[in-house]
Amino acid sequence: MTKSLRFQTLALLMTSIVLILSISLAWLHFLSSNLQDYKDLIDGPLQASHMADEANLQFKVQVQEWKNVLLRGKNSADRDELWSKFEDQERRVQDILKHLSVLEGIDPAIKARVGKLSEEHRTLGDAYRKGRDAFVAANADSVAGDRAVIGIDRAVTKQMNQLVIDLRYLSNTQSQDINADASQTILTGTLAILVSALILGIFTLVSSRRFRRMIE
Numbered sequence: 001m002t003k004s005l006r007f008q009t010l011a012l013l014m015t016s017i018v019l020i021l022s023i024s025l026a027w028l029h030f031l032s033s034n035l036q037d038y039k040d041l042i043d044g045p046l047q048a049s050h051m052a053d054e055a056n057l058q059f060k061v062q063v064q065e066w067k068n069v070l071l072r073g074k075n076s077a078d079r080d081e082l083w084s085k086f087e088d089q090e091r092r093v094q095d096i097l098k099h100l101s102v103l104e105g106i107d108p109a110i111k112a113r114v115g116k117l118s119e120e121h122r123t124l125g126d127a128y129r130k131g132r133d134a135f136v137a138a139n140a141d142s143v144a145g146d147r148a149v150i151g152i153d154r155a156v157t158k159q160m161n162q163l164v165i166d167l168r169y170l171s172n173t174q175s176q177d178i179n180a181d182a183s184q185t186i187l188t189g190t191l192a193i194l195v196s197a198l199i200l201g202i203f204t205l206v207s208s209r210r211f212r213r214m215i216e
Contacts, residue, residue, distance in 0.1 A: 023192045045171040048106050052167045055096040056160040059121070062089035063153055066128055070135060070142040079140070083132065090125050094118060110167070117159050127152045 065086040073079030097118040101111050128149055135145030 023189065023196055026189075045105065045167060045174055048100060048103050048110070049164070049167040049171045051096055051100045051103070052160070052164045055093055055100065056164050058089055058092045058096065059156065059160055062086060062093060063157075065089050066131075066149070069132065070145045073135070074140045079136075086128070090121075093121060097121065107170075110163075110170075113159075113163060117156065117163065120159070121156055124152060124156050 065082065069079060069082045069086060073082050097114055100106075101114040101118065103111075131145055131149035131152075134148035135141065138144030
């Protein structure tokens with residue numbers, strides 16, 4: 001009888017340990033999944049949001065470089081130098097949009113919008129070149145150059161701003177969802193381990209009392 005009780009107690013103890021270990025491993029698995037979700041967020045929507053911010057900033061610099069051409073490009077040497085800076089900014093914007101359009105973890109609809117924005121930005125560059133030609137033809141008259149391109153950047157500016165807003169919202173929403181899932185995982189895992197430990201303690205206490213009664 002004593003050996004049987006010892007065996008039952010040992011079996012109960014081993015079963016409880018295996019149960020707690022299984023719960024702990026499952027907990028770690030879900031936490032690992034949450035960490036992967038964080039990584040996907042950083043490599044995907046969050047990085048896309050930063051890239052959209054950068055593209056928007058560089059586009060604003062590009063527009064400013066055009067204004068510099070009009071304001072300080074009276075002679076050809078200065079104009080060529082200023083125009084070169086404009087084209088550098090244009091390439092920077094295109095490079096960022098190109099990388100953004102192939103970024104992993106981004107919704108195909110967002111990528112399609114980026115592709116359309118990139119195309120419209122290239123078309124805008126053609127319009128600025130016509131404006132430069134009008135500026136030169138008018139003997140470097142800034143008013144003529146400005147009139148030739150007035151309002152042409154509004155559509156691209158609007159799309160840039162909206163892309164930034166949407167990607168920020170997307171990354172913030174996903175971040176909140178991941179935080180909620182991680183908090184739930186931690187809470188559930190902690191409660192499961194505590195309950196298992198409590199049950200193990202109760203059964204151990206009961207078994208030890210039974211064992212003492214058997215040997216008395």
